[in-house]
Amino acid sequence: xxxxxxxxxxxxxxxxxxxAVFGFLAYRQITESRGxxxxxxxxxxxxxxxxxLMMPGNVTISKIYLEExxxxxxxxxxxxxxxxxxxxxxxxxxxEIDIEKLxxxxxxxxxxxxxxxxxxxxxVEYYWAIAKLPDEKYTLVMLEPAANEEIMIAxxxxxxxxxxxxxxxxxxxxxxxxxxxxxxKQLDAKNDELxxxxxxxxxxxxPNRALLTERLEQALLQAERxxxxxxxxxxxxxxxxxxxxxxGHQFGDELLKMVSSRILNCxxxxxxxxxxxxxxxxxxxxxxxxxxxxYCAERILRSMDEPFSINNVSTESKVSIGIAIYPDHGxxxxxxxxxxxxxxxxxxxxxxxYAFYDPLQNTHTLRRLQLMNDLREAVEQNKIKxxxxxxxxxxxxxxxxxxxxxxxxxxxxxxITPDEFIPMAEQMGLIRLxxxxxxxxxxxxxxGWKVKGHDLGVNVNLSTYCLQDMRLPAEIESIISNYSIDAxxxxxxxxxxxxxxxxxxxxxIIDQLNY
Amino acid sequence: VxxxxxxxxxxxxxxxxxxxxxxGVGVLSLIVAIMGVCPLYSLADINTLCQKQKDK
Numbered sequence: 384x385x386x387x388x389x390x391x392x393x394x395x396x397x398x399x400x401x402x403a404v405f406g407f408l409a410y411r412q413i414t415e416s417r418g419x420x421x422x423x424x425x426x427x428x429x430x431x432x433x434x435x436l437m438m439p440g441n442v443t444i445s446k447i448y449l450e451e452x453x454x455x456x457x458x459x460x461x462x463x464x465x466x467x468x469x470x471x472x473x474x475x476x477x478x479e480i481d482i483e484k485l486x487x488x489x490x491x492x493x494x495x496x497x498x499x500x501x502x503x504x505x506x507v508e509y510y511w512a513i514a515k516l517p518d519e520k521y522t523l524v525m526l527e528p529a530a531n532e533e534i535m536i537a538x539x540x541x542x543x544x545x546x547x548x549x550x551x552x553x554x555x556x557x558x559x560x561x562x563x564x565x566x567x568k569q570l571d572a573k574n575d576e577l578x579x580x581x582x583x584x585x586x587x588x589x590p591n592r593a594l595l596t597e598r599l600e601q602a603l604l605q606a607e608r609x610x611x612x613x614x615x616x617x618x619x620x621x622x623x624x625x626x627x628x629x630x631g632h633q634f635g636d637e638l639l640k641m642v643s644s645r646i647l648n649c650x651x652x653x654x655x656x657x658x659x660x661x662x663x664x665x666x667x668x669x670x671x672x673x674x675x676x677x678y679c680a681e682r683i684l685r686s687m688d689e690p691f692s693i694n695n696v697s698t699e700s701k702v703s704i705g706i707a708i709y710p711d712h713g714x715x716x717x718x719x720x721x722x723x724x725x726x727x728x729x730x731x732x733x734x735x736x737y738a739f740y741d742p743l744q745n746t747h748t749l750r751r752l753q754l755m756n757d758l759r760e761a762v763e764q765n766k767i768k769x770x771x772x773x774x775x776x777x778x779x780x781x782x783x784x785x786x787x788x789x790x791x792x793x794x795x796x797x798x799i800t801p802d803e804f805i806p807m808a809e810q811m812g813l814i815r816l817x818x819x820x821x822x823x824x825x826x827x828x829x830x831g832w833k834v835k836g837h838d839l840g841v842n843v844n845l846s847t848y849c850l851q852d853m854r855l856p857a858e859i860e861s862i863i864s865n866y867s868i869d870a871x872x873x874x875x876x877x878x879x880x881x882x883x884x885x886x887x888x889x890x891x892i893i894d895q896l897n898y
Numbered sequence: 899v900x901x902x903x904x905x906x907x908x909x910x911x912x913x914x915x916x917x918x919x920x921x922g923v924g925v926l927s928l929i930v931a932i933m934g935v936c937p938l939y940s941l942a943d944i945n946t947l948c949q950k951q952k953d954k
Contacts, residue, residue, distance in 0.1 A: 546916035553923055557938055564942040 387567035394559030395552075402548045409544055449475040462509075462526040472521070478528075485526075584658040586636055587643040595657035595665050599716045602669050606709055614676040616666035617723035618646075618683070618704040621731065622848060623662035624812025626698060629852035635662075637693045638700060645686040649679065664702075665723075673708065680704050680737040703730040704737035712740045728752065731810070750796070755807055757793060762813045762820070767791050769824040774842075784840040784874075787825040789817065805846075814846045823862055826873075830866040838872075845875040856895035900924030 431452070453463040453475040462476035469490050474482060488502050502509055508529040515522055582594040590598070602613050620626075620642060627635035639662065646656055646664060655667040668679055683704065690697045705727025713719045722740040728751055730738035761767055771785035791799045808814045825841045832839055849855055863870055877893075903910045904921030930936045939945070 542916040546919050550919055550923060557942070560942040560944060561938070564944065568943065 385567070386570060387563045390563035390566055391559050394555060394562065398552060398555035398559075402551060406544050406548060409540065446473040446475060449473050458527065460528055464524050464526070466522040466524060467520060476526075480526075587640055587658050589643055589647075589664075590655060590657040592657065592659045592665075595655065595659070595667065596716060598655045598657075598667055599719070602667055603709065603714070603716060605669065609670075611670045612672050612711070613709050614668040614671045614679075615707045615709070615719045615723045616664075616668070616680065616683075616704050616737075617659075617707075617720070617727045618664050618666070618702045619727065619731075620662040621701045621703055622810055622812075623700070625809060625814060625848040626700070626851070628812050628815055629848060630696065630698070634693055634696065638691055638698070641691050641693070642687070642700060642702070646683055649682045649686050654679075665720075676706060676708060677737075680706060684736045701736070703727055703734075705730055705740065706737060707740045751807075754793070754796070754799065754804065755811060758791075758804055758807055759811065759813060761791060761793075762808065762817050765820055767817060767820060769821050769828070771825075771828070771841075782837075782839060784842060785825075786842040786876075787821050787844070789821050789844075809846055809848055814848050815852060818843070818845060818849055819858065819862065822859065826862060826866045826868055829868055829872065833867070840872040840874060842874045842876055845877050847877060850877070850892050853892065855892055901928065 449463055449465060453461060459477055462474065462478070462480060464474045464476075465472045469486070471482060471486050474480070502511060509526045510529055511524060511526045513522060513524050582591060582597075583589065584591045599615065605611075606613050620638070623635065623638070626638060639658070642662075643656070643658060643664065646666065650656055650666065651668075653669055657665045657667075659665050666679075666683075668676060671679065683702065687701055690699045705723045705725065707713055707719045707722035707726060709719060712722045726738045726740040729741065730736060732751065768790050770788045770790050772788055773782040774784040774786065775781065776783045789801055789805070791801075791804050793799050805814070808817050822843050825843055829839060829841050863873070900920055901924040904917045904924055908917065
């Protein structure tokens with residue numbers, strides 16, 4: 384049952400219950416008010432009769448004696464009767480009463496409740512009250528017809544009770560409808576919001592991994608039924624981490640939004656695009672064959688050709704797309720995700736823009752994944768060593784300068800060449816930290832050599848990604864100031880391993896470094 | 899029915915106050931039925947039209 388209906392029925396139920404209780408109590412109040420007076424009167428009468436019965440030479444209970452008592456203590460219209468068990472022994476009354484019917488009605492009423500003080504006999508309503516005589520064998524009952532005025536009041540009250548009941552019910556229905564509608568609307572909105580939050584990325588508004596997995600499962604079922612292939616793209620932005628670190632997270636967030644918007648523009652309505660986290664996106668292309676997949680991948684790559692302009696800073700961003708196709712590459716969601724991931728690293732390494740999953744490349748990719756995993760730890764724990772290549776002046780045959788070279792010895796895979804791990808560091812956004820580590824180590828060594836009488840210069844490689852970081856000159860200055868080194872002894876070599884994001888920005892930083 | 903038992907056949911409800919209140923409810927309902935628009939419906943966001951009419 385829907386929440387709205389539940390609230391509606393709950394409020395209506397409470398109203399009905401309140402109405403029933405109110406009606407019952409009000410009606411009982413009307414009928415009992417007279418009955419209570421009679422009961423008090425009967426108790427008094429009972430005491431009188433008891434006293435008389437206990438007097439010496441007392442009179443036995445008879446109809447004549449009962450008549451006397453009635454005339455003495457009650458009203459002319461009242462009826463006094465003595466019962467023994469359920470049998471009526473004597474009746475004292477001026478009016479004609481069908482004793483048989485009265486007995487039946489009275490016994491029914493008496494059995495129902497000893498407090499029910501109004502009974503209807505042949506259309507005439509009687510109040511009644513009861514008292515037991517001291518010997519417990521006999522019961523004294525007094526009946527008095529309800530006066531016309533009382534009947535009219537009771538009737539009017541009954542109608543007013545019914546009317547108020549109907550009106551309250553009518554109002555309650557509307558109140559419950561309004562309340563249930565308002566509450567359920569608010570809850571529905573909250574639920575929708577929570578569901579959206581649970582299944583969508585807050586930055587780009589795109590579906591997240593959970594929703595993508597759900598859609599992927601649906602696509603698998605549909606593809607199984609229709610025997611049609613579909614494709615899964617996994618893509619990430621090349622060197623996004625570097626952009627994020629150098630230009631700030633806000634810039635990175637804006638870039639992600641723009642990238643997602645461009646990818647969306649390349650999609651059909653039936654396609655799904657999701658942000659899996661960081662700079663990683665996924666695209667699900669249902670009912671798409673190899674040709675359609677290539678077309679779509681190229682379209683996405685073309686959409687990234689135009690530079691992104693954010694806050695007057697222009698930057699280029701490329702994506703690497705890994706593609707897995709159902710059923711050629713895998714038939715389960717997990718397999719397709721994994722293979723698309725492998726293909727993505729393949730595309731990144733080959734810089735081809737996109738790559739289909741190739742089982743032969745899987746092993747190579749596993750090595751790369753392991754290296755990427757370990758490189759972070761190596762940089763963060765300062766495990767990258769600095770080696771120096773001397774530059775000798777031919778005329779003097781003396782070493783005048785050294786070139787600082789970063790070397791990484793992997794505990795399992797042995798020496799890793801800079802050609803392999805430097806691009807990785809650039810992609811993973813570790814290049815800035817690595818550069819500072821190399822620079823600090825070089826200056827420390829240079830300072831030590833100077834103490835020993837070797838006054839040398841040092842060349843340090845600087846990635847173009849570092850040239851996007853406006854804080855770089857100040858931080859280099861800070862490092863230099865820690866050692867007694869003249870800034871002219873340091874030379875930076877700018878590597879050309881990557882495209883420069885923003886040439887004018889890089890120019891400014893180079894000028895500051897020269898200064 | 900409510901209007902009939904409230905205003906026309908006075909034997910059913912012989913209390914004028916009750917009859918007037920009930921009759922008022924009946925008249926309100928009749929007006930809403932004739933107009934075909936109930937402000938409370940829009941407040942409560944209730945729509946009793948069938949799906950096809952809603953879509954139109």
